[in-house]
Amino acid sequence: MSWFSKLTDGLKKSSTKMSASLTSLFTSKTLDAASLEELEDALIEADMGPKTAMAIAEELSAMKFEKDSSQEAWRIALGQILVTRLTDVAQPLAVKEENSPHVILLVGVNGSGKTTTAGKLASHFKAQGKTVMLAAGDTFRAAATEQLQSWGQRTDTEVVTGQEGSDSAAVAYQAMQRATDAGVDVLIIDTAGRLQNRSELMDELAKIHRVIGKYDESAPHDSVIVLDGTVGQNALSQTKAFSEVAQLTGMIITKLDGSAKGGVVLALADEFGLPVHMVGVGEQVDDLQSFTAQEFAAALVGVPQEALTQEQA
Numbered sequence: 535m536s537w538f539s540k541l542t543d544g545l546k547k548s549s550t551k552m553s554a555s556l557t558s559l560f561t562s563k564t565l566d567a568a569s570l571e572e573l574e575d576a577l578i579e580a581d582m583g584p585k586t587a588m589a590i591a592e593e594l595s596a597m598k599f600e601k602d603s604s605q606e607a608w609r610i611a612l613g614q615i616l617v618t619r620l621t622d623v624a625q626p627l628a629v630k631e632e633n634s635p636h637v638i639l640l641v642g643v644n645g646s647g648k649t650t651t652a653g654k655l656a657s658h659f660k661a662q663g664k665t666v667m668l669a670a671g672d673t674f675r676a677a678a679t680e681q682l683q684s685w686g687q688r689t690d691t692e693v694v695t696g697q698e699g700s701d702s703a704a705v706a707y708q709a710m711q712r713a714t715d716a717g718v719d720v721l722i723i724d725t726a727g728r729l730q731n732r733s734e735l736m737d738e739l740a741k742i743h744r745v746i747g748k749y750d751e752s753a754p755h756d757s758v759i760v761l762d763g764t765v766g767q768n769a770l771s772q773t774k775a776f777s778e779v780a781q782l783t784g785m786i787i788t789k790l791d792g793s794a795k796g797g798v799v800l801a802l803a804d805e806f807g808l809p810v811h812m813v814g815v816g817e818q819v820d821d822l823q824s825f826t827a828q829e830f831a832a833a834l835v836g837v838p839q840e841a842l843t844q845e846q847a
């Protein structure tokens with residue numbers, strides 16, 4: 535299955551949720567007040583959040599259509615609005631050669647997909663011909679280290695580990711040394727999941743971030759929050775809390791396969807404007823790809839991606 539069909543399939547729950555409401559709307563030339571509200575509701579249903587939904591609905595209602603414009607035309611117009619809103623945040627996770635190594639710190643709440651994403655990223659960069667090292671910064675559970683080690687085996691990547699219960703900042707520091715000595719291009723540091731309201735765990739994350747910066751003041755070069763794409767609006771409060779301790783530079787959204795809440799990416803873009811680097815649509819190594827505005831918008835509104843043109847940034 536192609537990546538785009540996977541994404542479209544994955545987002546089907548989000549798009550059909552919108553579609554049902556949209557179908558009844560998109561039969562007229564313009565939207566009246568009642569149908570505007572219905573459109574807003576449809577966008578909120580897809581988890582775009584009230585503020586973003588309202589703004590998008592208004593943008594769409596300002597557009598004029600031929601009297602019997604097809605539903606497809608409305609859909610494409612909506613898709614185009616989404617492309618415009620997502621183009622700036624769609625930025626690849628780029629490894630800069632001047633960083634040796636280029637350090638990527640992965641953070642997020644429990645179960646959001648950090649460890650899986652670390653493994654997938656190792657494979658992603660290796661496919662680009664880069665040398666990669668992984669660091670098992672989750673020292674809470676022995677199983678967490680084993681899980682990353684198994685990704686290390688699968689992707690043929692060295693994994694720096696610490697003892698269970700040891701200081702995760704120390705593991706991060708040790709990994710910085712090891713990766714520098716080995717001269718690898720990319721170091722990916724996994725961390726333990728933590729709820730954003732557990733202040734002692736958030737303090738520990740701030741310490742990990744600080745310790746990495748002590749070794750190389752330009753690091754981490756990417757501090758990326760891994761968000762579960764099925765949690766909806768909670769992703770907003772997670773991003774806010776983690777940005778306070780880990781100086782986030784970007785996000786990766788996982789589990790968009792089967793999420794009915796894919797629209798949350800629009801709310802995130804609106805609220806934070808942080809780069810969305812990649813999206814995950816499954817548990818396999820290839821199920822992580824760079825985020826592009828056109829693909830995502832097309833999958834979300836259910837039109838072919840050729841129907842939407844990419845804005846020039």
Ligand SMILES: Nc1nc2c(ncn2[C@@H]2O[C@H](COP(=O)(O)OP(=O)(O)OP(=O)(O)O)[C@@H](O)[C@H]2O)c(=O)[nH]1
Pocket residue numbers: 642643644645646647648649650651672678725726727728788789790791813814815816817821
């Ligand atoms: N369907 C699907 N499952 C995913 C995706 N990414 C991760 N998962 C699954 O989500 C579960 C949790 O993933 P992990 O990578 O262990 O998450 P984590 O953030 O490291 O979890 P903690 O270390 O416990 O905080 C696993 O079963 C993964 O296989 C995705 O894009 N799609």
Ligand SMILES: [Mg+2]
Pocket residue numbers: 648649650672678724725726727
């Ligand atoms: Mg993990």
